[in-house]
Amino acid sequence: MNAPVTPDVLTLPRKLPDNGRVNIVGLTRDQLREALVAAGTPEKQAKMRVGQVWQWVYHWGVRDFARMSNLAKDYRALLAERFEIVLPEIVTRQISADGTRKYLVRIAGGHEVETVYIPEEGRGTLCVSSQVGCTLTCSFCHTGTQKLVRNLTAGEIVGQLMLARDDLGEWPVPGAPKDETRLVSNIVLMGMGEPLYNFDAVRDAMKVCMDNEGLSLSRRRITLSTSGVVPEIARTAEEIGCQLAVSFHATTDEVRNVLVPINKRWNIATLLDALRDYPRLSNSERITFEYVMLAGVNDSDADAHRLVKLIEGIPAKINLIPFNEWPGAPYKRSSNNRIHAFADIIYHAGYASPIRTPRGEDIMAACGQLKSATERGRKSRAEIAAEAAG
Numbered sequence: 028m029n030a031p032v033t034p035d036v037l038t039l040p041r042k043l044p045d046n047g048r049v050n051i052v053g054l055t056r057d058q059l060r061e062a063l064v065a066a067g068t069p070e071k072q073a074k075m076r077v078g079q080v081w082q083w084v085y086h087w088g089v090r091d092f093a094r095m096s097n098l099a100k101d102y103r104a105l106l107a108e109r110f111e112i113v114l115p116e117i118v119t120r121q122i123s124a125d126g127t128r129k130y131l132v133r134i135a136g137g138h139e140v141e142t143v144y145i146p147e148e149g150r151g152t153l154c155v156s157s158q159v160g161c162t163l164t165c166s167f168c169h170t171g172t173q174k175l176v177r178n179l180t181a182g183e184i185v186g187q188l189m190l191a192r193d194d195l196g197e198w199p200v201p202g203a204p205k206d207e208t209r210l211v212s213n214i215v216l217m218g219m220g221e222p223l224y225n226f227d228a229v230r231d232a233m234k235v236c237m238d239n240e241g242l243s244l245s246r247r248r249i250t251l252s253t254s255g256v257v258p259e260i261a262r263t264a265e266e267i268g269c270q271l272a273v274s275f276h277a278t279t280d281e282v283r284n285v286l287v288p289i290n291k292r293w294n295i296a297t298l299l300d301a302l303r304d305y306p307r308l309s310n311s312e313r314i315t316f317e318y319v320m321l322a323g324v325n326d327s328d329a330d331a332h333r334l335v336k337l338i339e340g341i342p343a344k345i346n347l348i349p350f351n352e353w354p355g356a357p358y359k360r361s362s363n364n365r366i367h368a369f370a371d372i373i374y375h376a377g378y379a380s381p382i383r384t385p386r387g388e389d390i391m392a393a394c395g396q397l398k399s400a401t402e403r404g405r406k407s408r409a410e411i412a413a414e415a416a417g
C-alpha cells in the first residue's frame with residue numbers, strides 16, 4: 028500500500044443561503060421548460076430557451092447567466108433573479124499515489140458524500156454516490172455501517188460529474204480543437220447508497236448526463252450497480268437503459284442472506300429472473316456480476332462452479348473484487364492464489380472474469396470503503412458483527 032496523501036483542501040465559495048431561486052442543475056428538459064415558463068418566458072420561445080440555457084450549463088459549463096451571450100440582456104437579468112446554477116461543494120480532495128481522486132462533497136443540510144475519480148489509460152471513470160449512507164446493511168460494506176441520512180437530489184447527482192469536470196479542467200474552450208479523449212468518459216453508480224432506492228432522482232440525473240447537447244455521455248458508458256432491488260430492475264431498463272451491474276457476491280441464499288441481506292426479500296432465483304430480461308428490455312450488453320472475494324466465506328471452487336451454473340444463459344461478465352478492508356470489518360480478503368483459482372474456473376466456463384484492481388486504497392477510495400466520517404448515527408462494531416453473523 029502506498030503512503031497516505033494529505034488532503035489538499037480546496038477553498039470554493041460556500042453555497043449561498045436559501046434565496047428562493049430555482050437551481051437549474053439537475054432539472055430535466057421538461058422541468059426546465061416548466062420553470063422558465065413559470066418565470067415569464069413566453070410559451071412559444073420556451074423550447075428554444077431551454078436549448079440555449081442547456082448548452083451553456085451542460086456543454087460549456089457556464090455558471091453565470093451574464094455570460095450567456097446569445098440571450099438578450101434583460102432575459103439574462105430575469106434568469107439571474109429567478110434561477111441559480113449551483114453545484115455541491117468540494118470540501119476536500121485527496122489524490123492517491125495512483126492518481127485516483129477522492130472528493131468529499133458537501134450537499135445541502137451539511138451532509139457529506141464521496142465521489143471518486145479513477146483515471147485509466149485513455150479513459151476515466153467517475154464513481155458517483157446516490158444516497159448519504161444506505162438503508163441496506165451489506166455486512167462487508169463500509170457504507171452499510173452508516174444509517175441512511177437522505178437521498179441525493181438529481182442536481183446533487185449530476186453535480187458530482189460537473190464538479191469533477193471543474194476540478195479536472197474539463198470543459199470545452201470555445202474555438203479549441205475538439206478533444207476526443209475524455210477525462211471523465213464513464214460513470215459508475217457505485218459510490219455510497221443504493222441507486223434503485225432513489226430511482227427518480229437517479230433516472231433524471233442520468234437523463235441529464237446522457238443528453239447529447241450537454242454532458243453527452245452515452246448510456247453504454249453509464250453503469251448502475253444494484254444490490255438487487257428486483258422490482259426496479261425492469262424500470263431501469265425501460266426508463267434509463269444504462270448498463271447494469273449487480274452485487275451478487277454469493278452462490279447460495281444462505282450466504283447471500285448474510286452478505287447482502289436484501290436477499291431475504293428477493294432471493295437469488297427471483298433476482299436472476301429479473302436479470303434474464305434486462306438485456307432485451309434495455310437493449311444493452313452484458314450484465315456485470317460483481318463478486319467480492321471474502322476469505323473462507325464465498326471463495327471456494329464449489330462457489331465458482333455454482334456461480335457459472337446459476338448465471339447460465341445470461342449474457343454476463345463477472346467482476347471479481349478483492350475485498351477492501353476497512354477499520355472494524357468482519358472479513359478478510361481472499362488470497363491472490365484463491366482469487367486466481369476462482370477466476371480460472373469462471374474463465375474456463377467461457378466468461379470474462381476480470382479481477383478489479385483496487386484503486387485509491389491509500390486514501391480509502393476503493394470500492395466499499397466510502398463513508399462520510401462526519402455523519403452521526405453510525406452503527407457500532409457490535410451491530411456490524413451481529414449483522415455479519417446473520
Ligand code: SAH
Pocket residue numbers: 165167168169216217218219220221222252253254273274275317318319348349350351352353394395396
Ligand atoms: N449499493 C450499490 C452500489 C454501491 S456499492 C450496490 O450494492 O451494488 C458498489 C460495489 O462495491 C458493490 O458491488 C458492492 O458490493 C461493492 N463493495 C462494497 N463494499 C466493498 C468492500 N469493502 N470491498 C470490495 N467491494 C465492496
Ligand code: SF4
Pocket residue numbers: 161162163164165168169170171172218219220221254274
Ligand atoms: Fe448499500 Fe451497496 Fe453498501 Fe450494500 S453494498 S450497504 S447496498 S452501498
